Amino acid sequence: MTLDATDLSLTVDGVDHLKDVTASFQPGRLHTVIGRTLAGKSTLLRVLAGLQRVDSGSLTRHGADFLTTPVWRRDTAMVYQQFINYPHLTVFDNVAFPLKRAGVARDEIRRRVQESLARVGLTEFRRRRPSQLSGGQQQRVALARALVRGAGILLLDEPFANLDYKLREQLREEFKTLFSDQGDAVVIYTTTEPAEAMMLGDVVLVMHEGRIIQTGPPGEVYDRPATTTVARIINDPPMNIFTGRIAGGRIAVDDLQVTRVPAHLADLPDGTYQFGLRAPDIALASAGLQAEVTFVEISGSETFVHLALSGTGFVVQIDGVHDIALGDRVSMRLRPERLFAFDHSGALVRSPSSGPGSPEGR
Amino acid sequence: MSRLYATFKYTLISVWAGFVVGPFMWAVLTSFKDANGVQGGATYLPWVQYEPTLTGWQNIFGGAGGVDVVRPFLNSAVITLVASIISLALGALAAYGLSRYRFKIGFIANSDIIFFFVSQRIMPPVVLVVPFFFLLQWANLLDTIPGLVIVTVALLLPIAVWVMVDFFNGIPRQIDEMAMLDGCGPFGAFVRAILPNSVPGLTVAAMFCAVFGWNDFFFAFRLTFTEIQTLPQAVVALNSSIPPWWTLSAAALFGMSPLILLAVWVERYLSKGSLPGVIR
Amino acid sequence: MDGLRRHKSMFLLPGLLTLLLIIVFPLLFTIRVSFSGWNVSNPEMDFVGGANYVKVLQDSRFWAANLRLVLLAGGTVLIQYLIGFGLALLVWRNVRARRLWRVLFLVPMMTTPVVMAAVWQMIFHESLGPVNDMLAKLGIAPVHWFTEAGPALAALMTVEIWQWTPFMFLLMLAGLLSLPKEPFLAAAIDGAGAWRTFWKVTFPLMAPVSVSAIIIRLIEASKLSDTVYVLTSGGPGSATESPGYYLYLRGLKEQQTGYAGSLSLTYLVLMVITLTIVAALLARAFKVPRQSSKAKEQ
């Protein structure tokens, strides 16, 4: 019952939209595809849905060729980032649409639509047109329609991206169980948000420039990002990556000693590495490394401070709202036990969760 | 809004309204005159300057001195309606295809095909009329309604395509995709998901079709003999060396009445706000 | 939706083939007949080589008509655009009896050109029409509407403007009504006056509609012949002949089908080239970004 993609490639006007994408999507599991905008996530979903052809590669479902199956026979439901509904139909009819096409009996349709609307909390709006609803409500209609028919493949293309932050979190919470409760369905959910990917996904696929660069359970991807690129993509704010040297038990950036070598990196030979450190793992301190504030973002309960340390940029996440002015010089302190080490090509060498002497494998 | 500006604005509007209404008013006045009312020079006030008569109006409804307009009216209506429906159907289909799919036949791409459609409007009717005559003669369709419908479709189809391509481009393609994901074939997606949302576009296209179909004189005139007469022909039949201006005016007013209703209808759509997105 | 290429012809072909079927024969016929001496006395498809085309090159009346068309079509369409846009702005919002004005301003477009031209002929009649009569009441000498080249052109242009300004009005009004509100809010917040708002916000936003409206009107206006036929019959002399009317004279009235065929094709080629250039120039003048192919690929 799997959906298997092998070496899917698509190039348009010289740009790789998909490049040798190989992945196996399992029934009953929720796959989150995380990647930046234009990483190829939507293209991948459109190929899976049959809305987009590929240049090469294969796609099989239950072991049979799926590429030649037309869209309308793929048993696939999709929710778009834009709130796409049928403008001419009422909420009820919108949700009933796929059931009618599938030839479901009338009573059955009514029952399932009502149940579905109840689940998304739109029962009282069933007679309205989509244009008379708020953005969040419109997207609930789209979700209800996607869920109502129990499709074998459920594709969700950044469904909450166009909603405001609060609503996004709320819906994400609400639907977490819904998405993972799709029985034998293959559920694929794309997002640009690390938290969303980690929180929802049974399996996380990281996409970058048309390739899948890492696949694994959320915890594993989070703890052991295969490359610096993955490390950046799956963290928000992106993981701070800086080049430094290990020498004499100390880590130095240029000529500046930044910290001692922590235990999990102790057995690494001296040399140049790329180090990764998440934003919360840097603290502002009364004493420490002197850096200059280049930018300050305040987001609700947190403050993100962008710092420049001898030409390398860092983002620091601190709790609470702080009044920090641009150009201030502040002291910062790294938490060495949270350091990731990558080699010069960007591949992971050590992560905080791996003990000394256990090299990272892929 | 300052008072000065308001005065200025309403003055402009009134001046143009007067210019628009003038010819109609003159036609109305003239339609109630007779030879004596016309000959002496321009007269404006009925009963005062001339004695109003109903001759003009009687002449177009079966009076012996005129040309009957009722049958031509029906002919025009049937031809316009049928040709518009065919053009809208074919035009909407083609426009949808051109809006949603990429065509490539040699060096010919979508924009070239659209240009081909629209370019039919550049063709002066004179170019087409002689060959159309032989074409319809070959098909034995001269002087028949089907013959005129075919020719009128050639005139209207480009308009329908032009309006509808733009309109469909404005409908998110995700809607058709979703319909297909929901189990519709491509044609089903078009019929069930796109067409019901295209009423404003179809309205505009239908309006243009109606205007150009109803007002065609050239082709109807040359491809018919005696059986089928359209309304413009009936009016032009009064354009003799001694034009009976009163009858001509009455026929002209009668002939344009249905399309004036069309103007009211189009304005309603404009005001409801359903059209604006269509014509861009 | 390239995954569906097998289905796409189903949409395009019925319309395309219908048009091709209707158009191809006339076009081939015209091309062929333009190399023949077909005329009223010898309606035969003989072959006279390029003789007709040589004659076209020397036909000063035809070329004069083409030049005149530049004035007639270009001038009237420009005026129609200015008035149509102006009227649309006037009744766009904040106006009493808005719907009445709108209907009124649309009506002329709905009328049959040959019929209205006959009405206008009565109106401009030099001794029996109301225009000269009213001018006389104002103490102005009668204008020779149909017997002097200048007034005849003016009369013709008046009728064209009357008939087709509504078309511009409709497109421009619809364009205005579909404009987003935000730029206007922004302009209002910036404290921009009406004049500045128009030039900085309204006009640029309306540029694409303007270009397409002008082009469509130019295409239609270039065929000008019905109105000429009824109103002035091309006179006085040949002072108001448009190419469309001249083609009609040669092709249908005199039934020189072969020669008219070559005139038609020459004219068609001229028009396609001219309109293409004009379209490009307009797009540049209005600073409209070049539209990419309509069928976008995702």
Add this chain to the structure above:
Amino acid sequence: MNRKQLTKSLAVPVAVLAITVAGCSGSSGPEQKPDKPALFKPGSEISYAKYGKDYPTTKVKDVPGPCSYESISRKDYSGQTLKIISHAVPVIGEPTQLHARQFEEITGAKVEVVNVPFGELHQKILTPLQAGQPAYDVMFYPSLWIGDMAPYLVPVPKEYLDAPGMKDVTKAYLGVATWNGKVVQYPVDGDRHYLKIRTDVLADRKHQAAYLAATGKQLRAPQTWAEYQEIASFFGGKDVDGDGKPNFGSAEVTKRDDLVFSAFISRAAPYVKHPDVTGGVFFDVTTMQPLINTPGFVRALEDMVKAKSTWPAGGANFGLGDEIFSFGGGQALMSYSWDDAFIQAQQTDSRIRNRVAAAPLPGSAEVYNRNTRTWDKIQNQAPYFTWGWTSAVAKTARNQKMAFDYLCFFSNEANTALDLTIGRFGVNPYRNAHFDPGFWQAQGWSKDVATAYVNTLSGMEKSTNRVFDLRVPGVNEYMSSLANGVAAALAGQQTPQQALDAVAKEWTEITDRVGKDRVQEAYRNVVALEDNS
């Protein structure tokens, strides 16, 4: 129901269907039904009054004969359709419609009439004829197109030629209807150009005295075009008839796509038709060299350009209708063209009824002799038999008998008597019986007016120095070219000489295009009429 009955009951509808299909397909040919009882008694009174108040209440008697109301009403054409093309309403178009309606009423036929503006008539008739399309059974058109139409026309059958009404048609108009010895057109109208003047001005003592004082000449109906110009200029722009509006000297048909060519030929006739020169006016019939740019024509065009100053506002773009309204409405004091303006002036409700007179077209004091290339100083008159309306039956007509019956009914004595008195109908005298002053006096015309009218018309018949239309194939092209030249000169775009040189060049081209032999052969017929040979 047994099987036999069943078969029978099925067979009936099938047979009905078969008959219907056969009827629709038209392959069954015209069926000649036996005569039905006449609806009219011999000599019944005929009036158009019941068709509306636009028609005179005059009553005339049905004249017995094969075309009378009585005879035609015996025919049963029910179930048959007659297709007719005619000129726009009202000129000839309205009588076509009216008589079609009457024909339907009395024969049961269905008559479809299409009315077409003048500029379109030629191609509208000729295109289907050439394409072999049976579009029209009966056609009304200007008689000068005979050269183009003749190959497609049915000669008038003997029984109609022998009808008394046809026997009474004047020699000239029967000649106009004849092509290669066969009468192929059915005469329904007789047209010519003549001069129309306002007697209340030109025969008025006061005005005569003023004119004499100013010019030293007698005021009279102008005998030459020079005199016409003089009189026209003298009275132009003044209110001389006391109606409060200015009068103008002359109204002429000057519109290019109307009938300016006829007006021009009227003006040119006395300059170009030399009584002693034979062999063609428009062409030298032996060489087919165009003569249109010879000095006679050029002088006529110079005259016409000069005359512009005497025309009313818009006079340089007058169609026939304008001319009719201008003279008939009392604005212009003189005019020359067909009868219509005169009849309009003589309508019962006209302000200037019986204040007008007909006279022969002005002549000239000298005429160009193209043999000697000199102007000969002789007083010359040359009536112009410009085209009139005619009718004909197409070879493709489904029921030729019905078509001819319609035409003979159209032109029966009773109908013609009524039609002649309705100016807008455009039906003018063409039978000897019409040249009787008594007929016109019976319409309320004064004796003087009626006598002058009849004398003018019959005088033209008697003249031996006449100009006929260029009745050759392609005539429309020749006339269109001439109209262009005249219009260009009138609009000041070219000098008369330049304009006519260009016309001559085009005429040569047209002749080559149509075929010199064909044109020449046809033109010989015209020249034979002109040369009285």
